[in-house]
Amino acid sequence: MFRLALATVLLAAPAMADPLSGKSYIIELSSTQSSSGYGEYLLPPLLKVLQRSGLKAKNGPGADLVINIKPDSDVGRWVGAGENRGWLYTISATVGISPESYIIPFDGTPVFGITASLQTPNPDRQDEMDCLITLAARTALKNYRPSGVFKTDGSTCARK
Structure with missing residues (x-):
């Protein structure tokens, strides 16, 4: 019995390192988000999460x-x-994380992402969208995988 327990402990896989640790990033906005000024509303909650993430911002190609x-x-x-x-x-709001070599298609689908959603009587509430972006970004960073777009419940972002 003791040998079996010891063998189980010795064969256990070591804890995995954070796959995003030490990585650099750039943010890509669609041309319509950029030209319409919508990016000015989308970026602040995302930037707050990224600044606390440990990822390094990179201005330009090579991230x-x-x-x-x-x-x-x-x-x-x-x-x-x-x-x-x-x-x-x-x-x-879907926050995506893709390798720099991936060309994000026109529909915006990333290699990996988290979609946070909620039902609301007013689709134009900036506080709700900010909360969804924050929730999606935090969840994506915490649960990063090489691929897939997953959903999370954003009902906690509904106006109070």
């Missing part, structure tokens, strides 16, 4: 990673019944 933001909103729908019935929109 290890490309970080992007893909906001989305639907046209809304009726939810509930009777007096509790309301018109709600689903808004979301």
